Amino acid sequence: MPIYTNQIYSRVLSSGSTPTLIVLTVGVLFIFAVSGLIDAIRAQILTAFGVIFDQRVSGHIFSALFDGVVRRQAQAGSQALRDLDQFRQTMTGPGISVVFDLPWIPIYMAILFFIDPIIGLVTFLGGMTLVGLAFLQDRATRPLTKAANSAAIKSYGFTEAGLRNSEVVRAMGMIGYLGRQWGKFRAESLTNAKSSNEQAEIWGGLIKFVRMAVQILIIAIGADLILNHKIGSGMLFANMILSARALQPIDRVVGTWTSLIGASQAYERLSGLLNNYTPSTVGTSLPRPKGELTVENMNYGVPGSGRLLLAAVNFRIAPGEFLGIVGPSGAGKSTLARLLVGVQQPLNGSVRLDGSDVFGWSRAEFGQYVGYLPQDTELFAGSVRDNIARFMDGVTDEEVIAAAQAASVHELIVRLPNGYDTELGQGGVVLSVGQRQRVGLARAMLRNPALIVLDEPNANLDSQGEDALLEALAAMKARAQTVVVVSHKPSMLVGADKLLVLRDGRVDLFGPREAVLSRLAQNAAKAKGSTPSAAAIEAKS
Ligand SMILES: Nc1ncnc2c1ncn2[C@@H]1O[C@H](COP(=O)(O)OP(=O)(O)OP(=O)(O)O)[C@@H](O)[C@H]1O
Ligand SMILES: [Mg+2]
Incomplete structure (x- = not known):
């Protein structure tokens, strides 16, 4: 555009040649058509890149998310997927095209220096001032934006948790109090966003003023140069446009700064999540295990908490054996169950199935050989069949029905x-909770896994459901599957070969069922017997 205007002045107006005008105009129109086309292609490439990027990364983030939640990592949560969207949209949206304009700044500046060093210098100094102001604006707004975003994330997280427990909230009239807590996060986010915007407005105004001042200076200097016959009048327009071009990208970067900052914070959170995530390796496929379960000197605690939830756990059960785990509430039974199926990693020691570490095992492969029923059974949105089939491909109707029958839930x-x-x-x-637990049992029994771990499977069952469960346990035993059942009810564990008594994260007793039961009875008798004798001693003294 500046070259065109300049040429019109210096060649067309001075010579009065219409053909020159036509050639120049057609040439410039052609250039702009090409430029428009390139812009459109660039936008398309960016969009296509966004789609490819998402396809490559989102699956990875989805897995990392589950991994992170299991390890209770701070960055894990559905926020990660929102972060991915934000990062992708910024990186492939119109905002990023500003970055492509930045390399042109030195080129425009060089041309201006070439036309006249003073004009070049003024533009250069103006540009530096703008960069300086943009830096100060960033310093002023970034901490506020960051605080606003993290408060907003807290308020979303709070809402999610509240909605999951909406029945509790309603039954006990907690909405007002919860709303107050939520409102605090919300207000914090809004106040910070407001201050950040105010700061941005102030600095933005200053930046605009400096830019205008530079452009006015350029026109004034240009006019002075014309008066002194140093440049032609066409050059004045060229200078104006070139300096505007040179400074515009800085202005635009400042304008899109907030979204660029948002994207960089999203990127930081995503890296935090992904840095701690090692995708389970697809190593050498191991044969189907027979079901020998060994726990060696295992300690476990929530990483970084410094408190051991399980200490020095040692035991071994042979293939096809049935182990019952008992112990008071909070003893660590569910924690142990989670470690047996490789959900969590021991701090030290190991859990091995047929000699292979269960945590290191490729999850997809290990999953075929294991059935796990957690204490709170949740099913996924989908059909009953999909849930029992674990959403896997290639599971036949026969296999689903066999699992349901094995769990005695087919009739239900x-x-x-x-x-x-x-x-x-x-x-x-x-x-209902009991129905869910029974469908969950069928899901655990799909394709007769070698190891089945059930955490209080009878917690919500009626007597009919319990009978069905006992039948299922007997059938597992008949198929020589290794079974671990956590239960408070002795009746659940009548078929157990071994019993493990857990107390305060330590193995209190472990051995054949009869032996453990008689030791428990002895201990109980001792505890009873000791009370009167202690009283007697006291009475004597
Ligand atoms: N994510 C966690 N972070 C910190 N502590 C935890 C976590 N999960 C469990 N604990 C602690 O571990 C201990 C054992 O919990 P666990 O759920 O294993 O007990 P449990 O024996 O299954 O009890 P219950 O019979 O009530 O199911 C408890 O003291 C609990 O506070
Ligand atoms: Mg438990």
Whole structure:
């Protein structure tokens, strides 16, 4: 554009040649058409890049998210997926095109220096001032933006937790109090965002003023140069446009700064999540284990807490054996169950299935050989069949039904509105806690895994459900599957080969069922017997 204007002045107006005007105009139109086309292609490439980027990264982040939640990592949460969206949108949106304009600044400046050193110098100094102001603006707004964003994330997280427990909230009239807590986060976010915007407005105004001042100076200097016959009048326009071009990218970067900062913070959170995530390696495939479970000198505590939840746990069960784990509430039974199926990593020591470390095992492969029923069974949105089939491909109807029958839940399922195809979850049928637990048992039994770990499987069952469970346990034993059952109820563990008594994270007793039961009875008798004797001693004294 500056070259065109200059040429019109110096060649067309002075010579009065219409053909020159036509050639110049057609040439410039052609250049702008090409430039527009390139812009459109650039936008398309960026969008396509965004899609490819998402496809490559999102799956990884989805897995890292689960991993992070299990390890209770701070960055883990659905926020990570929002972060990914924000980062992708900024990196492939119009904001990023500003960055492509930055390399042109020195080129425009060089041309201006070439036209006239004074004009070049003024633009250069103006540009430096703008960069300095932009830096100060960043210093003033960045901490505020950061605080606003993290408070907003807290308020979203709080809402999510509140919604998950909406029944508790409603039953006990907690909404007002929860709303107050939520409002605190919300207000913190808004106040910080407001101050950040105010700061941005003030600095933005200053930046705009400096830019205008530089451009006015350039025109004034240009006019002075014309008066002194140092440059032609066409050059004045060229100078104006070139200096505007040279300074514009700085202005635009300042304008999109907030979203660039947001994207960089999203990037930081995502890196924090991904740096701690090692995708489970797909190593050499191991053969189907027979089910020998060994726990060696295992300690476990929540990383960084310094408190051991399980200490020096040692035991071994042979393939096909049935181990019952008992112990008071909070003894660490569920924690032990989670470690047995490789959900968490021991601080030291190991859990091995047929000699291979369960935590290091590729999750997808290990998953085929293990069935796990947690204490609070949640099912996923999808059909009953999908849930029992664990959403895997290639599971036949026969296998699903066999698992349901093995868990004695087939009759229950066929009585549901759509049988196996009944949709669960949002908008579908809601199963009762006991029903969920029984479908969860079928999910654990799919394809007869070598190791089955059940955490209080009878917690919500009626006597009929308990009978079904006992039958299922007997069938597992008949199929020589290794079974670990955590339970408070002695009746659940009648078929157990071994018993493990856990107390305060330590193995109190371990051995054949009969031996452990008689030791427990002895201990109980001793505890009873010791009370009167202690009283007698006291009485004597
Ligand atoms: N994520 C966690 N962070 C910190 N401590 C935890 C965590 N999970 C469990 N604990 C602690 O570990 C201890 C054992 O918990 P666990 O759930 O294993 O007990 P449990 O024996 O299964 O009890 P219950 O019979 O009530 O199910 C408890 O003191 C609990 O506070
Ligand atoms: Mg438990």
